[in-house]
Amino acid sequence: MARRKVGNPLAFAVLGCLGERPMHPYEISTMLKARGKDQSIKVNYGSLYSIVSALEKHGFIEALETVREGNRPERTVYQITAAGEAEFSDWLTELVGTPSREFHPLEAGLAYLPALPPDRAVELLEQRLATVDAEIKEMTALHDDMTAREFPRIFWIESEFRLALLEAESAYVHQLVEEIRTDSLGGAVYWRQAWKLFLEKGITPAEQLKDPVKYFGQEFAWMKAIPPEAQ
Amino acid sequence: MARRKVGNPLAFAVLGCLGERPMHPYEISTMLKARGKDQSIKVNYGSLYSIVSALEKHGFIEALETVREGNRPERTVYQITAAGEAEFSDWLTELVGTPSREFHPLEAGLAYLPALPPDRAVELLEQRLATVDAEIKEMTALHDDMTAREFPRIFWIESEFRLALLEAESAYVHQLVEEIRTDSLGGAVYWRQAWKLFLEKGITPAEQLKDPVKYFGQEFAWMKAIPPEAQ
DNA sequence: GACCTAATACTCGATTTCGAGTAATCGAGA
DNA sequence: TCTCGATTACTCGAAATCGAGTATTAGGTC
Numbered sequence: 001m002a003r004r005k006v007g008n009p010l011a012f013a014v015l016g017c018l019g020e021r022p023m024h025p026y027e028i029s030t031m032l033k034a035r036g037k038d039q040s041i042k043v044n045y046g047s048l049y050s051i052v053s054a055l056e057k058h059g060f061i062e063a064l065e066t067v068r069e070g071n072r073p074e075r076t077v078y079q080i081t082a083a084g085e086a087e088f089s090d091w092l093t094e095l096v097g098t099p100s101r102e103f104h105p106l107e108a109g110l111a112y113l114p115a116l117p118p119d120r121a122v123e124l125l126e127q128r129l130a131t132v133d134a135e136i137k138e139m140t141a142l143h144d145d146m147t148a149r150e151f152p153r154i155f156w157i158e159s160e161f162r163l164a165l166l167e168a169e170s171a172y173v174h175q176l177v178e179e180i181r182t183d184s185l186g187g188a189v190y191w192r193q194a195w196k197l198f199l200e201k202g203i204t205p206a207e208q209l210k211d212p213v214k215y216f217g218q219e220f221a222w223m224k225a226i227p228p229e230a231q
Numbered sequence: 232m233a234r235r236k237v238g239n240p241l242a243f244a245v246l247g248c249l250g251e252r253p254m255h256p257y258e259i260s261t262m263l264k265a266r267g268k269d270q271s272i273k274v275n276y277g278s279l280y281s282i283v284s285a286l287e288k289h290g291f292i293e294a295l296e297t298v299r300e301g302n303r304p305e306r307t308v309y310q311i312t313a314a315g316e317a318e319f320s321d322w323l324t325e326l327v328g329t330p331s332r333e334f335h336p337l338e339a340g341l342a343y344l345p346a347l348p349p350d351r352a353v354e355l356l357e358q359r360l361a362t363v364d365a366e367i368k369e370m371t372a373l374h375d376d377m378t379a380r381e382f383p384r385i386f387w388i389e390s391e392f393r394l395a396l397l398e399a400e401s402a403y404v405h406q407l408v409e410e411i412r413t414d415s416l417g418g419a420v421y422w423r424q425a426w427k428l429f430l431e432k433g434i435t436p437a438e439q440l441k442d443p444v445k446y447f448g449q450e451f452a453w454m455k456a457i458p459p460e461a462q
Numbered sequence: 463g464a465c466c467t468a469a470t471a472c473t474c475g476a477t478t479t480c481g482a483g484t485a486a487t488c489g490a491g492a
Numbered sequence: 493t494c495t496c497g498a499t500t501a502c503t504c505g506a507a508a509t510c511g512a513g514t515a516t517t518a519g520g521t522c
Contacts, residue, residue: 008478009339016343020437026501040338046480049502054478075501092347095340097355099362104333104396107271108240109326110389112247116323124328131330152418158341161403165335168399172392187383206251239508257471277510280472285508306471 004091005058011051012095013041015060015080015088022064022079025052040158052078060084106169114205117195118180118188125177132170139163190216235322236289242282243326244272246291246311246319253295253310256283271389283309291315337400345436348426349411349419356408363401370394421447 004011016037017028025048032038055061056078064079080088106128113121139159146156153160179185183192197203197215208215235242247268248259260276263269286292287309295310311319337359344352370390377387384391410416414423428434428446439446 006478009334009336012339012343016346019346024501030500037342040334040342042334044480046482047478050479088346092340092343093355095336096344096347096352097358099359099366099400100336101273102333102335103240103271103273104393105240105326105331107389107393108243109323110392111268111271112243112323113327113388114385115247115250115319116327121327124324127328128330135330150417152421153416154345154418154422157344157407157416158338161341161400161407162335162338164399164403165396168395169330169392172395176388176392185384185388186381187385190383191385237508255471261470275510276472277512278508281509 004087006051006054006060008047008051009041010043010047011055011060012088012091013037013043014048014051014055015084015091018061018078018080019085019088022077024067024075024077025049026075028052040162055084058083060087106173114191114194117199118192122177122180125173125180129170129173129177132166132173136163136166136170139166235318237282237285237291239278239282240272241274241278242286242291243319243322244268244274245279245282245286246315246322249292249309249311250316250319253308255298255306255308256280257306259283271393286315289314291318337404345422345425348430349423353408353411356404356411360401360404360408363397363404367394367397367401370397 013032014028017023017031023031029043029045029048032041032043037043052061056063059081061078061080061084064077066074066076116124140163143156143160143163147153176185180188183189193216194205194208197208198205203215244263245259248254248262254262256279260274260279263272263274268274283292287294290312292309292311292315295308297307347355371394374387374391374394378384407416411419414420424447425436425439428439429436434446
């Protein structure tokens with residue numbers, strides 16, 4: 001069985017909402033939007049009803065009443081149970097106290113960066129930076145505004161944290177771009193060379209790797225000796 | 232239809248592997264481990280075979296041959312197609328060039344941090360820091376070692392990037408802990424007060440929010456006037 | 463040569479997920 | 493008063509996901 005009976009982060013948000021007062025699913029979704037929680041938790045409204053059922057099935061929430069206004073569809077109002085409160089608290093404890101391995105998409109991209117020509121890589125990284133830096137600027141402005149209006153920081157630390165991560169991403173990528181551009185990144189010279197060989201003589205990278213010494217010189221003799229590492 | 236016909240990041244890694252030479256699924260999985268790609272892409276070996284079938288179904292890879300060694304199960308060797316190469320290249324371009332909204336679990340946790348008593352929050356954040364800082368130390372040592380052995384950085388930039396993010400996380404959380412501890416985080420005083428009221432007089436946070444002025448004083452009159460924002 | 467463990471190589475199906483679709487009602491303007 | 497788009501509220505099924513399970517064999521040990 002999965003670690004959590006209902007594992008989608010949206011379930012966490014649902015429990016958080018119902019911890020405040022009973023609501024019906026649609027109300028939960030609007031509340032999450034109004035509170036901006038949809039900025040820190042991935043809210044997929046298509047999954048909401050499945051998740052509410054799953055939470056009910058496992059006894060974390062229960063139907064309180066079914067009301068009907070006019071000719072609108074029926075709305076089932078749910079409330080959190082004691083088990084649900086315990087689950088929320090346990091989940092929150094885990095989210096805060098225990099880091100979990102995250103896989104940032106850029107990590108995957110960087111792992112295969114040599115599969116792009118260096119100049120193309122620089123171009124794409126700069127394209128990313130444009131977007132990321134714009135977002136940083138936007139978030140900073142928003143934070144300044146909230147500060148100016150004395151909206152207490154405790155209510156937006158999740159946004160501060162996200163900004164901190166974006167800034168780290170930006171700083172790293174800026175530096176990386178510079179190093180690729182100036183060939184000061186270890187291996188960049190060979191990366192460039194490999195693509196040149198491929199584009200001009202049609203020798204595929206796979207072929208080049210078979211005999212690095214021939215294509216890159218004696219310095220690359222070590223390559224053969226490295227099976228266990230990332231290569 | 233989803234943006235990608237086969238959207239799991241593992242499919243990206245599979246295409247990357249087969250771009251080098253034809254392989255059978257199990258070989259792909261060992262190769263990913265050997266190259267350390269499983270550190271930057273989430274590799275779930277249970278999904279591997281489904282993903283390979285999906286890739287085949289959509290024409291990104293095709294069966295090259297089915298071999299049998301001794302009494303071992305048959306192994307189907309797959310090779311990448313032209314469409315598969317295009318898909319890989321397009322995917323890589325997207326991963327590198329286009330930031331996608333990530334939802335860090337700690338963001339979710341921080342969004343509900345006031346649901347924990349301040350002292351408990353500090354305790355948990357410190358617990359997280361112990362793990363994160365240990366990992367930073369470990370990665371740094373690994374990087375030092377790779378540098379010493381002159382393993383070119385271009386082959387481990389994904390790990391450098393991950394380290395940069397971890398360092399940002401650590402720095403932010405360290406600072407946050409300090410600010411909570413010293414009550415210098417905006418709203419921390421009220422957070423502490425709310426929990427005190429709850430623990431000593433049983434007044435729930437939900438109730439307190441209904442009449443902030445009564446519980447926290449005139450400074451909190453603005454609270455009623457903020458529906459659209461977080462909280 | 464019998465035994466055991468680690469590695470090899472997959473299979474299965476119960477859940478989960480999500481996006482697109484549906485349908486009613488409200489309210490603003492023409 | 494009629495219409496049209498926005499909002500409210502939810503349904504459905506196709507596809508994805510994953511972890512636990514299975515079966516075989518190589519190789520080392522006693």
